[in-house]
Amino acid sequence: MGVIAETTQENRTPAAVGAAIRRTDMRARGEPALWVLGGALALGIAMIAGFLALVAWNGILTFIPKPIDVVTQADGTVTAGEPFREELFRPDAEVLEALTPEWRARIAAADGYTSRTLYRTGNFDLYGEDFRWIPDFTVTKRERPANVLFIERLEWGPFVGSIKSATIDGAERQIASLDDPAFVAAHRMSRQRWAQANDIEKDEIGAINHKLEAARLDLRGVELDSGRDSTDYRQAQARVEADAAVQRGNYDKLAVQVEDLRRLNAANTVTFVAVGGEEKTEEMAHLVRFYPANDLSFGGKIAVYFSRWAEFLGDEPREANTEGGVLPAIFGTAAMTLLMVIAVAPFGVMTALYLREYAKQGRLVSIVRISVNNLAGVPSIVYGVFGLGFFAYTLGGSIDALFYPERLPNPTFGTGGLLWSALTLALLTVPVVIVATEEALAAVPRSMREGSLACGASKWQTIRNIVLPRAMPGIMTGIILAMARGAGEVAPLMLVGVVKLAPELPVDGLFPFVHLERSFMHLGFHIYDVGFQSRNAEAGKPMVFVTTMLLISLIFVMNVVAIVIRNRLRRKFAGSQF
Amino acid sequence: MNMDIATSAREDTVYHVKRGGAGAVLDIENLSLWYGQAQALHNVTMPMEKGLVTALIGPSGCGKSTLLRCINRMNDLVDGLSIAGSIKLHGEDIYARDADVIALRKRMGMVFQKPNPFPMSIFQNVVYPLKVDGVRDKTVLEETCERALRSAALWNEVKDRLDQSALGLSGGQQQRLCIARAVAADPEVLLMDEPCSALDPIATAKIEDLISELTGHYTIIIVTHNMQQAARVSDNTAFMYLGRLVEYGDTEVVFQTPKSGKTQDYVTGRFG
Numbered sequence: 139m140g141v142i143a144e145t146t147q148e149n150r151t152p153a154a155v156g157a158a159i160r161r162t163d164m165r166a167r168g169e170p171a172l173w174v175l176g177g178a179l180a181l182g183i184a185m186i187a188g189f190l191a192l193v194a195w196n197g198i199l200t201f202i203p204k205p206i207d208v209v210t211q212a213d214g215t216v217t218a219g220e221p222f223r224e225e226l227f228r229p230d231a232e233v234l235e236a237l238t239p240e241w242r243a244r245i246a247a248a249d250g251y252t253s254r255t256l257y258r259t260g261n262f263d264l265y266g267e268d269f270r271w272i273p274d275f276t277v278t279k280r281e282r283p284a285n286v287l288f289i290e291r292l293e294w295g296p297f298v299g300s301i302k303s304a305t306i307d308g309a310e311r312q313i314a315s316l317d318d319p320a321f322v323a324a325h326r327m328s329r330q331r332w333a334q335a336n337d338i339e340k341d342e343i344g345a346i347n348h349k350l351e352a353a354r355l356d357l358r359g360v361e362l363d364s365g366r367d368s369t370d371y372r373q374a375q376a377r378v379e380a381d382a383a384v385q386r387g388n389y390d391k392l393a394v395q396v397e398d399l400r401r402l403n404a405a406n407t408v409t410f411v412a413v414g415g416e417e418k419t420e421e422m423a424h425l426v427r428f429y430p431a432n433d434l435s436f437g438g439k440i441a442v443y444f445s446r447w448a449e450f451l452g453d454e455p456r457e458a459n460t461e462g463g464v465l466p467a468i469f470g471t472a473a474m475t476l477l478m479v480i481a482v483a484p485f486g487v488m489t490a491l492y493l494r495e496y497a498k499q500g501r502l503v504s505i506v507r508i509s510v511n512n513l514a515g516v517p518s519i520v521y522g523v524f525g526l527g528f529f530a531y532t533l534g535g536s537i538d539a540l541f542y543p544e545r546l547p548n549p550t551f552g553t554g555g556l557l558w559s560a561l562t563l564a565l566l567t568v569p570v571v572i573v574a575t576e577e578a579l580a581a582v583p584r585s586m587r588e589g590s591l592a593c594g595a596s597k598w599q600t601i602r603n604i605v606l607p608r609a610m611p612g613i614m615t616g617i618i619l620a621m622a623r624g625a626g627e628v629a630p631l632m633l634v635g636v637v638k639l640a641p642e643l644p645v646d647g648l649f650p651f652v653h654l655e656r657s658f659m660h661l662g663f664h665i666y667d668v669g670f671q672s673r674n675a676e677a678g679k680p681m682v683f684v685t686t687m688l689l690i691s692l693i694f695v696m697n698v699v700a701i702v703i704r705n706r707l708r709r710k711f712a713g714s715q716f
Numbered sequence: 717m718n719m720d721i722a723t724s725a726r727e728d729t730v731y732h733v734k735r736g737g738a739g740a741v742l743d744i745e746n747l748s749l750w751y752g753q754a755q756a757l758h759n760v761t762m763p764m765e766k767g768l769v770t771a772l773i774g775p776s777g778c779g780k781s782t783l784l785r786c787i788n789r790m791n792d793l794v795d796g797l798s799i800a801g802s803i804k805l806h807g808e809d810i811y812a813r814d815a816d817v818i819a820l821r822k823r824m825g826m827v828f829q830k831p832n833p834f835p836m837s838i839f840q841n842v843v844y845p846l847k848v849d850g851v852r853d854k855t856v857l858e859e860t861c862e863r864a865l866r867s868a869a870l871w872n873e874v875k876d877r878l879d880q881s882a883l884g885l886s887g888g889q890q891q892r893l894c895i896a897r898a899v900a901a902d903p904e905v906l907l908m909d910e911p912c913s914a915l916d917p918i919a920t921a922k923i924e925d926l927i928s929e930l931t932g933h934y935t936i937i938i939v940t941h942n943m944q945q946a947a948r949v950s951d952n953t954a955f956m957y958l959g960r961l962v963e964y965g966d967t968e969v970v971f972q973t974p975k976s977g978k979t980q981d982y983v984t985g986r987f988g
């Protein structure tokens with residue numbers, strides 16, 4: 139804005155009015171400063187836009203199904219895989235020795251460099267590797283046969299190969315194509331049974347385990363209260379045992395159900411064969427998705443693309459997080475950020491209110507203010523250490539000792555969890571809210587306050603009725619900044635509650651429904667984990683981009699919501715003045 | 717400014733006979749005021765008549781607003797302020813140690829130089845003094861709102877949009893809304909600090925008519941630097957200069973036969 143206004147003014151400078159008017163000195167006219175400012179702005183925007191474009195480009199492309207090359211090398215090895223990326227490299231001297239003269243000449247002409255391609259071969263269970271570099275000079279043939287399938291499985295990563303035969307309900311049969319109705323039906327059935335078995339295990343058996351644990355804790359509570367020899371304890375023991383017997387009965391029934399489903403599923407299998415001739419038999423239930431990579435219509439590609447997105451957004455992770463979905467991480471991030479806002483907003487606003495409206499503006503307040511501003515410079519991991527030491531161990535430990543003695547020595551609140559993470563981040567972001575709120579309060583016109591006081595309102599009534607509503611848009615800005623900062627923060631969370639894989643969401647159907655003490659998954663940590671901590675860093679890399687894109691979008695959505703609320707408030711206070 | 721005048725020998729105030737006779741509502745006695753080290757008021761003594769309009773005139777910076785804001789203790793907000801002397805409302809010292817500022821302000825209404833409606837609906841603006849007083853009865857609030865808006869000559873213009881934001885009104889309407897708000901809680905004294913200085917002539921004329929109509933119901937003290945306005949609307953006029961009360965009495969007398977040379981210069985427009 140300012141830059142543009144400045145420019146138009148410069149343009150109006152009558153440079154060509156005539157020789158009689160000497161040109162104003164360049165420095166005085168401020169043009170160099172203008173160029174520096176404009177350049178800084180352009181550079182900043184270019185960096186941000188470049189970063190976002192990189193993330194978005196990679197994130198959007200990742201799920202597009204790629205073709206599969208079948209590559210034959212000079213030594214007769216046949217490899218099938220998705221071409222993942224290419225690079226130039228400098229082959230060793232002895233490798234060069236063995237090459238044909240033409241290749242040697244070509245490589246020498248390129249300063250000793252030649253290119254190689256990284257193929258995603260899959261079939262980790264067969265080869266012990268997911269990716270393979272193939273130098274171009276070894277390739278004798280490269281084709282894209284129509285019958286090669288890309289098969290995503292629950293375990294071992296993808297399989298690349300073709301179908302040899304299938305067993306449906308124990309009977310072996312040949313299947314002509316993937317569209318074979320018997321095969322499609324059997325696959326769907328298997329996946330349904332698999333999902334059903336999982337549901338039973340997770341929900342119903344989970345609930346039983348929960349009840350058994352609750353009963354055990356009950357008993358332990360009675361023991362702590364009245365001792366092991368008391369009649370209370372014996373009564374409770376009898377009750378708990380009777381109850382446990384019932385639960386175990388239920389458990390056995392469910393276990394049988396699961397067993398049945400699994401047995402039925404074991405009768406539906408497919409045998410695949412890799413390009414090297416190796417065979418692999420998989421239960422149909424374990425096949426997430428498969429498609430003929432080189433024979434995919436446009437519609438087929440789109441279907442695969444969106445089904446991958448749907449899985450990513452709506453499912454739980456598998457394969458050490460490098461595949462499957464990130465739903466728990468989305469949920470964890472959103473829940474933690476929301477809790478953080480709930481904690482940071484009142485705390486920051488109250489602090490700022492006291493500092494600005496009530497505290498006597500003197501040296502002490504100045505020192506407090508400077509300290510608050512400097513808090514922003516403390517490395518975030520330090521907050522993590524503080525959160526762990528103070529919130530988890532000290533506060534949480536006391537809560538456990540007071541309210542959950544029967545669970546000890548297992549910690550309940552005495553370890554990292556959602557609540558402590560939110561509070562730690564609230565602490566980390568509270569300076570932002572305090573500073574923004576103070577500024578917003580200071581910007582409320584004096585005439586408003588005086589008008590209210592002159593009506594006989596007390597100071598508190600004036601603050602509540604006039605000052606706070608007026609300052610609300612500014613306060614919201616602070617909260618938005620804090621939210622963006624907090625949602626993207628990872629380092630402190632690693633100490634106070636974020637985990638690689640959380641077995642349970644912080645919100646579920648079991649009383650009390652919201653479990654603030656549980657550890658949770660977080661998109662930011664997920665990025666770090668997938669990109670740098672997984673067995674298969676190469677496979678994780680595209681997921682880094684997708685997850686980053688998702689995290690940025692999530693923060694973006696939360697910000698947009700907050701900004702819409704703020705603008706609505708702002709419109710309420712901005713009327714025509716005259 | 718003029719150092720020689722500021723340091724010239726202390727003049728005593730010239731008091732003329734005032735209009736009215738019902739007795740003084742407000743009694744300002746020997747009031748001196750300092751902003752930090754700087755003295756802004758010097759020994760002002762000035763009784764104000766009940767039910768009449770008293771105008772405070774004088775050049776910019778002479779202490780009119782300061783004096784006015786002492787009356788409802790708005791100056792309490794200023795850091796480093798010190799005061800000597802007393803102001804009595806019906807004989808009670810408002811600066812007494814046990815005086816309740818909030819109760820005091822409830823007995824007074826104030827209208828500021830720039831209209832300052834709150835960012836709420838017209839209705840909420842008018843009944844704000846009652847709301848902070850704890851009045852919740854809807855019929856009482858509605859009756860008050862209508863009465864206050866009528867006495868501010870605004871009722872007909874806004875009666876159909878009471879629930880709309882007050883910020884949507886024009887400047888003149890906003891100022892009349894502020895007057896309605898100031899009179900809503902039925903105060904004894906109405907303080908106005910240059911209420912027309914931000915308004916156009918038509919809006920100014922309306923406010924002046926309004927002030928004339930309110931005469932008798934309220935004791936009005938109005939600060940203005942517009943001498944015609946003071947002459948038109950006020951019963952008594954006080955001329956202030958450099959923090960001192962120079963001349964005080966019946967408006968006609970002050971304007972037509974002032975005793976002090978300064979007053980004469982000022983009312984004839986020779987400086988100001």
Ligand SMILES: Nc1ncnc2c1ncn2[C@@H]1O[C@H](COP(=O)(O)OP(=O)(O)O)[C@@H](O)[C@H]1O
Nearest residue numbers: 751756774775776777778779780781782783794
């Ligand atoms: N809050 C304040 N702090 C310090 N000095 C002030 C303050 N308000 C007014 N003054 C000074 O007091 C004198 C009188 O001001 P004021 O009462 O506003 O004059 P008027 O309303 O007659 O124009 C002026 O010299 C002004 O600078």
Ligand SMILES: [Mg+2]
Nearest residue numbers: 780781782909
């Ligand atoms: Mg003034």
